[in-house]
Amino acid sequence: MSSETPSCKVVLAKNIANGLLQEVHEGLKTLTKKPHLVGFLANSDPAARMYADWTEKTCHENGFRYTRRDVDKEEIEEAILSANADDGIDGIIVYYPIFNNRQDQYLQQIVDVSKDVEGLSHRYVFNMYQNIRFLDENVPADGSSSVGGTQKSILPCTPLAIVKILEYLRVYNTILPYGNRLHGHTICVVNRSEVVGRPLAALLANDGACVYSVDITGVQKFTRGEGLKKRRHEVEDLEGWTIKDAAPLCDVVITGVPGDSYKFDTSLLRYGAVCINFSSEKNFGPEVKEKASIYVPSIGKVTIVVLLRNLLRIVQNRAAGQAAGKV
Amino acid sequence: MSSETPSCKVVLAKNIANGLLQEVHEGLKTLTKKPHLVGFLANSDPAARMYADWTEKTCHENGFRYTRRDVDKEEIEEAILSANADDGIDGIIVYYPIFNNRQDQYLQQIVDVSKDVEGLSHRYVFNMYQNIRFLDENVPADGSSSVGGTQKSILPCTPLAIVKILEYLRVYNTILPYGNRLHGHTICVVNRSEVVGRPLAALLANDGACVYSVDITGVQKFTRGEGLKKRRHEVEDLEGWTIKDAAPLCDVVITGVPGDSYKFDTSLLRYGAVCINFSSEKNFGPEVKEKASIYVPSIGKVTIVVLLRNLLRIVQNRAAGQAAGKV
Numbered sequence: 001m002s003s004e005t006p007s008c009k010v011v012l013a014k015n016i017a018n019g020l021l022q023e024v025h026e027g028l029k030t031l032t033k034k035p036h037l038v039g040f041l042a043n044s045d046p047a048a049r050m051y052a053d054w055t056e057k058t059c060h061e062n063g064f065r066y067t068r069r070d071v072d073k074e075e076i077e078e079a080i081l082s083a084n085a086d087d088g089i090d091g092i093i094v095y096y097p098i099f100n101n102r103q104d105q106y107l108q109q110i111v112d113v114s115k116d117v118e119g120l121s122h123r124y125v126f127n128m129y130q131n132i133r134f135l136d137e138n139v140p141a142d143g144s145s146s147v148g149g150t151q152k153s154i155l156p157c158t159p160l161a162i163v164k165i166l167e168y169l170r171v172y173n174t175i176l177p178y179g180n181r182l183h184g185h186t187i188c189v190v191n192r193s194e195v196v197g198r199p200l201a202a203l204l205a206n207d208g209a210c211v212y213s214v215d216i217t218g219v220q221k222f223t224r225g226e227g228l229k230k231r232r233h234e235v236e237d238l239e240g241w242t243i244k245d246a247a248p249l250c251d252v253v254i255t256g257v258p259g260d261s262y263k264f265d266t267s268l269l270r271y272g273a274v275c276i277n278f279s280s281e282k283n284f285g286p287e288v289k290e291k292a293s294i295y296v297p298s299i300g301k302v303t304i305v306v307l308l309r310n311l312l313r314i315v316q317n318r319a320a321g322q323a324a325g326k327v
Numbered sequence: 328m329s330s331e332t333p334s335c336k337v338v339l340a341k342n343i344a345n346g347l348l349q350e351v352h353e354g355l356k357t358l359t360k361k362p363h364l365v366g367f368l369a370n371s372d373p374a375a376r377m378y379a380d381w382t383e384k385t386c387h388e389n390g391f392r393y394t395r396r397d398v399d400k401e402e403i404e405e406a407i408l409s410a411n412a413d414d415g416i417d418g419i420i421v422y423y424p425i426f427n428n429r430q431d432q433y434l435q436q437i438v439d440v441s442k443d444v445e446g447l448s449h450r451y452v453f454n455m456y457q458n459i460r461f462l463d464e465n466v467p468a469d470g471s472s473s474v475g476g477t478q479k480s481i482l483p484c485t486p487l488a489i490v491k492i493l494e495y496l497r498v499y500n501t502i503l504p505y506g507n508r509l510h511g512h513t514i515c516v517v518n519r520s521e522v523v524g525r526p527l528a529a530l531l532a533n534d535g536a537c538v539y540s541v542d543i544t545g546v547q548k549f550t551r552g553e554g555l556k557k558r559r560h561e562v563e564d565l566e567g568w569t570i571k572d573a574a575p576l577c578d579v580v581i582t583g584v585p586g587d588s589y590k591f592d593t594s595l596l597r598y599g600a601v602c603i604n605f606s607s608e609k610n611f612g613p614e615v616k617e618k619a620s621i622y623v624p625s626i627g628k629v630t631i632v633v634l635l636r637n638l639l640r641i642v643q644n645r646a647a648g649q650a651a652g653k654v
Contacts, residue, residue: 007507007535007555173497176620180334183620184578184599208334208620210598226598227617228334251511251578271537271553272511290554293503293510293535 008289013301016168020305021062027312028063035090035315036065037117038083042076048095055093058304064311073098077110084112090318091117091311114318117310119154127153128199131179131206131232135317136324150324151317154310158278159200161302162254163207169294171252171274172207180228183208188250190214190243190264191257196278200254205233212238212246219246244268252276255283266291335616340628343495347632348389354639355390362417362642363392364444365410369403375422382420385631391638400425404437411439417645418444418638441645444637446481454480455526458506458533458559462644463651477651478644481637485605486527488630489581490534496621498579498601499534507555510535515577517541517570517591518584523605527581532560539565539573546573571595579603582610593618 028035037059039052052068059066071079076098083089092115096104108120116124127133134149155163166172172181187204191197192215201213205222211233213220219241224230238245247253247268255264256278264283269275269291276296277283288295355362364386366379379395386393398406403425410416419442423431435447443451454460461476482490493499499508514531518524519542528540532549538560540547546568551557565572574580574595582591583605591610596602596618603623604610615622 007510009503011502168502170497170500170502173620175338175495175497176336180620183334184597184601208599270511272535274511293500293507 008292009294010289011165011169011294011296013165013296013299016165016296017301017305019168020164020302020309024062024305024308024312027309027316031312031315034063034065035311036067036088037091037093037311038089039066039068040076040079040083040092040094041068041070042073042098043095045095045097052095054300054304055307058308062308064308076107080107080110084110084115089115090315091115093117093307114314114321116154117157117307117314119156119160119310121154124154124156125199128155128159129202129232133179136321150320152313154313155203156195156199157303157306157310158196158256158299159203160310161299161306162200162276162278163203164306165276165296165299165302166204166252166274169274169296176208179206180208183228185209185252186212186250187252187254188212188214188243188247190253190255190283191279192217192220193256196256202233209252212241212250214243214246219243255279257281257283264288335619336621337616338492338496338621338623340492340623340626343492343623344628344632346495347491347629347636351389351632351635351639354636354643358639358642361390361392362638363394363415364418364420364638365416366393366395367403367406367410367419367421368395368397369400369425370422372422372424379422381627381631382634385635389635391635403434407434407437411437411442416442417642418442420444420634441641441648443481444484444634444641446483446487446637448481451481451483452526455482456529456559460506463648477647479640481640482530483522483526484630484633484637485523485583485626486530487637488626488633489527489603489605490530491633492603492623492626492629493531493579493601496601496623503535506533507535510555512536512579513539513577514579514581515539515541515570515574517580517582517610518606519544519547520583523583529560536579539568539577541570541573546570582606584608584610591615 039055041048041052056066056068069079083092092111094107098104109122113121113123133153135151135153137149171185174181176183182204187209189197189201189211192213201211201222205211205224208224208228211222213222219238221236221238222233224233248270250273251270252274253269254276258279260281262283263285266285266287271291272293274294275284275288275292278299366382368375368379383393383395396406410419419438421434425431436449440448440450460480462478462480464476498512503510509531514536516524516528516538519540528538528549532538532551535551535555538549540549546565548563548565549560551560575597577600578597579601580596581603585606587608589610590612593612593614598618599620601621602611602615602619605626
């Protein structure tokens with residue numbers, strides 16, 4: 001190493017996405033027809049439109065069918081119900097916000113579980129928080145390991161994209177058993193939104209990490225207890241803690257603060273930490289490279305591949321369900 | 328995970344050794360004759376005799392020639408010089424202690440560099456501390472990366488065995504560039520002997536770790552500086568520090584304290600740390616499994632395979648040197 005060379009490795013989402021695409025392509029080969037994704041656009045948000053266009057492009061480049069349906073707010077519920085009943089549609093994505101209130105959460109529950117590629121159905125969300133990996137597994141009441149399962153529960157795209165990035169970065173240690181592969185890691189997640197931050201903290205803790213979830217309202221600790229004694233995570237409020245207490249303890253820092261006014265305070269970062277930003281803004285300044293061992297500046301390209309992976313999974317789940325005689 | 332199952336993964340040296348043996352067997356296939364190791368036994372230490380017997384057995388089981396030569400203390404110098412000059416001998420190992428004083432260090436320098444499978448020659452030791460990986464590389468004076476090199480410098484067996492174990496355990500992150508793969512790890516090495524503890528701390532710091540080297544005389548920190556700015560490690564005395572200050576900071580703890588009276592204080596261990604014991608005694612009590620994510624209780628079987636790997640490397644170095652016209 002030259003004394004002039006910064007030692008931080010910058011990893012681009014594109015490179016991570018390519019590996020996942022290989023897996024998606026392998027999966028596609030086992031199908032007899034192209035999975036068909038329908039995207040409902042019922043707002044005039046340019047960001048939603050851009051995401052829709054990007055989804056369409058990625059679908060077409062990778063052997064998936066995609067149809068965008070532009071509908072009126074007042075027609076969205078009927079349109080989703082009709083798509084639920086249409087055998088020619090495999091997956092449904094709805095671009096939010098539409099009503100920008102609780103009606104949006106109502107709509108999320110309208111999408112049929114078997115077509116919900118975003119994992120927003122209550123059943124998927126419940127499974128994620130409860131650390132239930134399969135739709136058809138039996139979870140013993142005594143808290144011991146689950147038995148069986150062929151239909152994987154769907155995880156929300158952005159949190160799952162971050163899990164896939166941590167796998168790519170070998171933060172997940174594959175020498176440990178599946179489900180415990182983050183054991184020994186201390187992770188800071190800055191943002192605790194219901195859409196990404198909180199589910200992400202839960203997922204990472206369910207996989208064995210000690211997670212500090214930081215928000216303007218305070219700091220929470222998500223863990224499976226000492227020695228991963230618990231089957232799923234538990235949450236503890238850390239009274240009086242701020243990011244200044246949590247971040248220096250962490251070997252991984254993941255930020256997702258919207259808006260361009262926020263910057264993570266690099267002086268709080270451990271030397272050699274892994275840094276990942278999932279905000280569309282740059283939550284880390286360029287000086288992060290002076291301290292981090294690995295820096296992932298954005299994740300969008302991974303998220304879109306994870307969406308396709310979820311679509312594939314949903315098609316596979318339906319086939320497994322039909323084989324088992326229960327659709 | 329059941330609440331009854333301890334989450335610590337115990338990894339046995341045998342399993343790690345098997346992977347390395349595969350690599351050794353591949354290397355052997357490229358040779359026209361069996362490498363010949365000669366072991367000089369000039370003491371009556373039963374431990375040395377046992378190590379000699381074990382080396383012989385491992386050599387014979389894995390396609391190496393081994394000859395034990397029992398000699399008198401007074402004849403050992405002549406015996407080594409004669410083996411240096413013997414073309415039928417590829418590698419030399421001497422079982423210490425013999426004189427149990429500085430004469431032993433003198434004898435270590437008598438073994439020809441090209442036959443020193445234990446990496447004890449001053450040139451190898453110097454290269455290890457200076458982070459020079461090849462015998463024939465050019466190290467620029469400005470501290471930038473070295474150029475070229477086909478003959479790998481030999482590393483001492485026990486420290487190298489621990490490096491190989493950390494690679495097996497994926498503590499070395501192969502997504503990072505070679506030479507920086509421990510970046511972000513904080514490692515405690517308990518014991519700072521010249522034979523294992525100090526070279527180990529140097530090796531791990533040269534690979535990018537922050538290492539706390541703990542001994543009864545105090546704590547030293549080995550690092551390549553903030554952001555791995557330095558080409559090789561530097562050492563800092565931490566005045567007033569004890570193991571109580573160092574161990575809780577570490578995600579890896581490696582112990583090698585001789586004698587059966589020492590036990591590492593598990594209350595100092597971070598939850599999820601990786602623990603490795605290279606002492607012939609058990610430096611960790613059974614309660615380590617309540618806190619560690621991975622525990623390696625002993626390393627002897629890896630060390631002996633590393634010895635064979637060094638022997639193979641020495642034979643390959645000689646061939647590379649002959650090809651380059653300088654033996």
